[in-house]
Amino acid sequence: MSVLLIAEHNNKEVRPFTYNAITAASQISEDLHVLVLGHQADDVAKSLSEVPNVKKVIHVDNEIYENYIAENYTAAIIKHAESYSHIVSSANTFGKNLMPRIAALLDTSQVSDIIKVISEDTFLRPIYAGNAFATVKSNDKKKCVTIRPTSFDPADKSGGSAEITKSDPAEASSSTKFLKKEEVKSDRPELGTARIVISGGRGMQNGENFKLISDIADKLNAAIGASRAAVDAGYITNDHQVGQTGKVVVPDLYIAVGISGAIQHLAGMKESKVIVAINKDGEAPIFSVADYGLEADLFEALPQFLSELNKLNTIQK
Amino acid sequence: MKILVAVKRVIDYNVQIRVKEDGSGVVTDNVKMSTNPPDDNAIEEAVKIKEAGKAKEIVAITIGEEKAQETVRKALAVGADRGIHVKVDNVIEPLAVSKILKKIVEKENPDLVFMGKQAIDDDCNQTGQMLAALLNWPQATFASKIEVKDNALEVTREIDEGLETIEVNVPAIVTCDLRLNEPRYASLPNIMKAKKKPIEQINASDLGVDINPRIEQIKVEEPPKRKAGIKVASVEELVQKLKNEAKVI
Numbered sequence: 001m002s003v004l005l006i007a008e009h010n011n012k013e014v015r016p017f018t019y020n021a022i023t024a025a026s027q028i029s030e031d032l033h034v035l036v037l038g039h040q041a042d043d044v045a046k047s048l049s050e051v052p053n054v055k056k057v058i059h060v061d062n063e064i065y066e067n068y069i070a071e072n073y074t075a076a077i078i079k080h081a082e083s084y085s086h087i088v089s090s091a092n093t094f095g096k097n098l099m100p101r102i103a104a105l106l107d108t109s110q111v112s113d114i115i116k117v118i119s120e121d122t123f124l125r126p127i128y129a130g131n132a133f134a135t136v137k138s139n140d141k142k143k144c145v146t147i148r149p150t151s152f153d154p155a156d157k158s159g160g161s162a163e164i165t166k167s168d169p170a171e172a173s174s175s176t177k178f179l180k181k182e183e184v185k186s187d188r189p190e191l192g193t194a195r196i197v198i199s200g201g202r203g204m205q206n207g208e209n210f211k212l213i214s215d216i217a218d219k220l221n222a223a224i225g226a227s228r229a230a231v232d233a234g235y236i237t238n239d240h241q242v243g244q245t246g247k248v249v250v251p252d253l254y255i256a257v258g259i260s261g262a263i264q265h266l267a268g269m270k271e272s273k274v275i276v277a278i279n280k281d282g283e284a285p286i287f288s289v290a291d292y293g294l295e296a297d298l299f300e301a302l303p304q305f306l307s308e309l310n311k312l313n314t315i316q317k
Numbered sequence: 318m319k320i321l322v323a324v325k326r327v328i329d330y331n332v333q334i335r336v337k338e339d340g341s342g343v344v345t346d347n348v349k350m351s352t353n354p355p356d357d358n359a360i361e362e363a364v365k366i367k368e369a370g371k372a373k374e375i376v377a378i379t380i381g382e383e384k385a386q387e388t389v390r391k392a393l394a395v396g397a398d399r400g401i402h403v404k405v406d407n408v409i410e411p412l413a414v415s416k417i418l419k420k421i422v423e424k425e426n427p428d429l430v431f432m433g434k435q436a437i438d439d440d441c442n443q444t445g446q447m448l449a450a451l452l453n454w455p456q457a458t459f460a461s462k463i464e465v466k467d468n469a470l471e472v473t474r475e476i477d478e479g480l481e482t483i484e485v486n487v488p489a490i491v492t493c494d495l496r497l498n499e500p501r502y503a504s505l506p507n508i509m510k511a512k513k514k515p516i517e518q519i520n521a522s523d524l525g526v527d528i529n530p531r532i533e534q535i536k537v538e539e540p541p542k543r544k545a546g547i548k549v550a551s552v553e554e555l556v557q558k559l560k561n562e563a564k565v566i
Contacts, residue, residue, distance in 0.1 A: 071456070094476075100445075109412045128437070136532050196565070293549065
């Protein structure tokens, strides 16, 4: 039994969730190999070879892997799939787009978005926006699994020295063309891995008012999140959305501001360690999951919050 | 162009889910059911493309028990031309769904297949990608904008880092995000007209595909409950609690 993990990276650096997926993958089998498909991504292959849990890195270098074209990735992964009992990746937009295409070609019923490895064939996964947990057993010979990254700690990044093997590319698809990527650059921590997240909802009323949130985020070194309503209304870009169809976050502290707490939003944040809700509607469902609820007008509460934070001598970053 | 749109009947997104006591699943008896929300976006987009004169026919398809037809009827009421209902008695996995859809695609020869990016019941997010693989067609998942070009689509996709734009040649599969468009409501006259539109019924067993489950559902349970929190009276108290009690700042 051995596991092939598909690395997510930007050709220079390993994307952080790959390390969380490595932890889950190594719980399935210690014989863990990582496949790096990229263009001039030698640094990525090298970084992954230093992860103690990784036994081997397979590196395929070609310009057709510069971007995540699922069709190109799939063809390369299928070439290597034969030798492995499990193919795994993280269950973010990278793995969600890619893994079912691999699974279908291997005639395997994929297990999506697992939050626990029970055994090599049995996993725990949330269904119905996390309102139920299903224990499922895969009876396929070869298993395709995606891993909810926030449910596993990131693996240690150094100390290992796995062998790096070069491999040839597969054929490229002519029917899909990458045109562009609009990436939102930010100095803040990544939403998915931040220790503190502060999110705004419809109650923010407009995009400019998110300044009240970003001021506090700066102070706490927090990432900024948003409800779907705030993204739909154009207050903030989609990469900030937390929820069933957005990102799932599990920070130490989640501060929900002007968010009512629809089931779909709770799905993305209710596993956070400490939850704060600030909302002027005392009946809002967000209070049912909050450790600390403050029933207040956010336009008064946020500036006060910032000034109270400024009074503190020290703040954990 | 001809567009096939796949729709799924699921528990309505507003319903509070209850887990069955025997751990065999969630309660679905006497629970409000609706079309999976992003499937409504898929239908809407197809209708908009047809209204723009770029598609000739829209076929809505669902796979499920007898009542799943309601979702096709709703699609017909907002602009689909005809429907297909593939009857299955049990819940089937996305791999089986994509095998059935492949058979229908081979029969109907659509240029595009649209569906929601994810069903809100099993949260699998698989079917569109699997169908694309089985047909060896390009896939454009999580679409928030679609531009129809000559024999190609330019699709903007919502990804973790922001937005990505790709071009896929037709025929292609598109899975739709909730932000793709604003689904319309069916008007009463259109609901009446939809009743006259044809829905072809097909038994899944007649399609000659293996739809047996590969995954055993061992048990379904409630997630651990959070312990009840408290309300604080002021911002000052909140900051003190976070600092001294929760110790998170």
